Amino acid sequence: MDNREKAKLTDTEWIIMMLLWEKNPLTCRQIEDNLKEETGWSRHTIISFLKRMQKKNYVRMEEANPARLYYPLLDKNETVLQETRSFAKKIFDGKMGLLVSSLVDSEDITKDEINSMLQSLKKALVERDEQNG
Structure with missing residues (x-):
């Protein structure tokens, strides 16, 4: 079982994943442009989040010209269902x-x-x- 099957996204990771599920692939600049108003995150902050998400196997990066491209590795429906079950278990005793x-x-x-x-x-x-x- 790989760690994608047990993904426990942080609030920050949810924001990035929702964007990548909606549109992909995206460059770091495109992610920054899409989230700038909502989050105010700098490019360096986004790069840090993406590196951490790559280590967790939530996203993959592909070298491209002129910029790296980021893709989601997690299935949206499975991740949402897993989070819903986790929430129901914690709050409503399952x-x-x-x-x-x-x-x-x-x-x-x-x-x-x-x-x-x-x-x-x-x-x-x-x-x-x-x-x-």
Whole structure:
């Protein structure tokens, strides 16, 4: 099992990964330009983050002309699911139903978001029924 399967991204790493999942490959300059307003990070700071993320096998760097290119190595869906499970385990004792209930009870959630969750839950029910024959 490599360390990508147990990725535990920091808040900083999430910011960079979300950008790389959205658009890749990117140069350090492109990452800086995309995140400058949100983070204020300097190029040196971003390079440090990227080097650390390379060591963890979260991103890969490819030498290119005129600048190095960075690619995500982590699968977005797997990483998000892993983080969601970790959060549910820590906060809701692993009970996903409590997580969903908490989200539904939130005043911040929109009707469209509730409908989307409901569709996902219905789809999951059908898939579980098909699996159980």
